[in-house]
Amino acid sequence: ETGVTQSPTHLIKTRGQQVTLRCSSQSGHNTVSWYQQALGQGPQFIFQYYREEENGRGNFPPRFSGLQFPNYSSELNVNALELDDSALYLCASSLDSGTGASYEQYFGPGTRLTVT
Amino acid sequence: EDKVVQSPLSLVVHEGDTVTLNCSYEVTNFRSLLWYKQEKKAPTFLFMLTSSGIEKKSGRLSSILDKKELFSILNITATQTGDSAIYLCAVEVVMETSGSRLTFGEGTQLTVNP
Numbered sequence: 184e185t186g187v188t189q190s191p192t193h194l195i196k197t198r199g200q201q202v203t204l205r206c207s208s209q210s211g212h213n214t215v216s217w218y219q220q221a222l223g224q225g226p227q228f229i230f231q232y233y234r235e236e237e238n239g240r241g242n243f244p245p246r247f248s249g250l251q252f253p254n255y256s257s258e259l260n261v262n263a264l265e266l267d268d269s270a271l272y273l274c275a276s277s278l279d280s281g282t283g284a285s286y287e288q289y290f291g292p293g294t295r296l297t298v299t
Numbered sequence: 300e301d302k303v304v305q306s307p308l309s310l311v312v313h314e315g316d317t318v319t320l321n322c323s324y325e326v327t328n329f330r331s332l333l334w335y336k337q338e339k340k341a342p343t344f345l346f347m348l349t350s351s352g353i354e355k356k357s358g359r360l361s362s363i364l365d366k367k368e369l370f371s372i373l374n375i376t377a378t379q380t381g382d383s384a385i386y387l388c389a390v391e392v393v394m395e396t397s398g399s400r401l402t403f404g405e406g407t408q409l410t411v412n413p
Contacts, residue, residue, distance in 0.1 A: 227403070273340075273342070
């Protein structure tokens with residue numbers, strides 16, 4: 184296990200509703216990235232948070248938003264849910280030292296979101 | 300647009316066989332290439348490759364990167380039923396913010412039959 188935790192594990196929502204997913208990063212990690220994994224696909228990058236600021240964003244609309252807290256945990260919020268938002272949402276934590284070196288991203292177990 | 304392509308998409312073998320999984324990429328601002336194993340939910344980290352031609356090994360798994368030809372392979376020898384999983388290849392790409400993100404391939408579904 185990686186030490187990255189996510190909650191809840193499963194969630195069922197209705198189209199048009201809003202949802203908040205949570206992620207606790209591995210101890211010592213200062214960066215959290217969120218990914219969406221549709222069935223049968225590889226994960227797609229949503230955005231990244233570094234020291235409480237958004238640090239890059241993928242090709243997702245503004246109704247996908249996030250937060251990072253001083254303890255480096257993070258939230259992903261999705262407004263106006265659509266059927267296509269049904270997916271596994273993964274968060275990954277890593278340590279960015281700001282030197283440009285590569286550090287592995289460690290994934291949490293994910294939240295399975297179903298939109299009906 | 301950054302692209303990572305894995306092949307084959309699906310593979311069925313018998314225990315004891317050796318398999319080779321392929322990953323090719325076209326990205327701007329390459330930093331590293333990573334392999335993950337995904338059994339149920341969380342992808343678990345296998346290897347990170349940054350330099351060409353240097354093989355990384357962990358037990359029966361090994362991987363190598365060719366930065367000139369833009370591909371990587373993951374080898375699994377003496378496969379076991381516990382190796383059945385989706386194997387994901389991801390390329391770490393540097394963003395304008397200087398942070399980095401992972402661009403994934405579709406994955407290879409490996410099934411090892413007893």
